[in-house]
Amino acid sequence: MDLPTLAAVTLLGAIVGLDMVSFPQAMLSRPIVGSTVAGALCGNTTAGLVVGVLLECFALETMPFGASRYSEWGPASVAAGVLAALPGRGGEPAQFAAPFAVLAGLVTAMLAGQTTVWLRRFNAASAARHRDAIAAGDATAIVGLQWSGLEVDFARAGVVTLAFVVVLVPVRNALELH
Secondary structure, eight states: OOHHHHHHHHHHHHHHHHHHHTSOOSSTTSHHHHHHHHHHHTTOHHHHHHHHHHHHHHHTTOOOOTTOOOOOHHHHHHHHHHHHHSBOGGGSBOTTHHHHHHHHHHHHHHHHHHHHHHHHHHHHHHHHHTHHHHHTTOHHHHHHHHHHHHHHHHHHHHHHHHHHHHHHHHHHHHHOOO
16 A cells, blocks of 8 residues: 555544544444545445445444444444455455455454543543633633544544554455465
8 A cells, every 4th residue: 555545544534533423423434435435545446335335234233322332433444445445466356355354344443442432531631621711611711622622533533544554454465365
């Protein structure tokens, strides 16, 4: 994978991760969207779509109510779309790429879900540090907390995407049989 594609995929993961909870909540974080767009960025939209549809079947069972813990499907689906779409040895579709991508996407979603717990704790600690300013209605403090939360969530999702792509693409390539 070349550097511009890796950067584009990381940016996509950051955007879909931000969409999950923070902003704009426009359904960009759904696996069918993230995986398909990642597949397109890597040159194989169909492989991304197939993996996205399969992951969407699992994600439909997720009911994100209140402070419940749930899987982080956005960055996971982007990573899975990359795994499915990147060509294998010789430039042909990689054998077993889709099943590996779905399995990796499921594991990634569970592990990445923990990062949302850390994000909530960070946001709560930030709000606690500014409790008096918030209680006084200080608009600067409130807007600053909002921007801080958005920036940290964007960075979190981008790092999660980048980490899993960087780790899982070599694993997929090592498992490829020819």
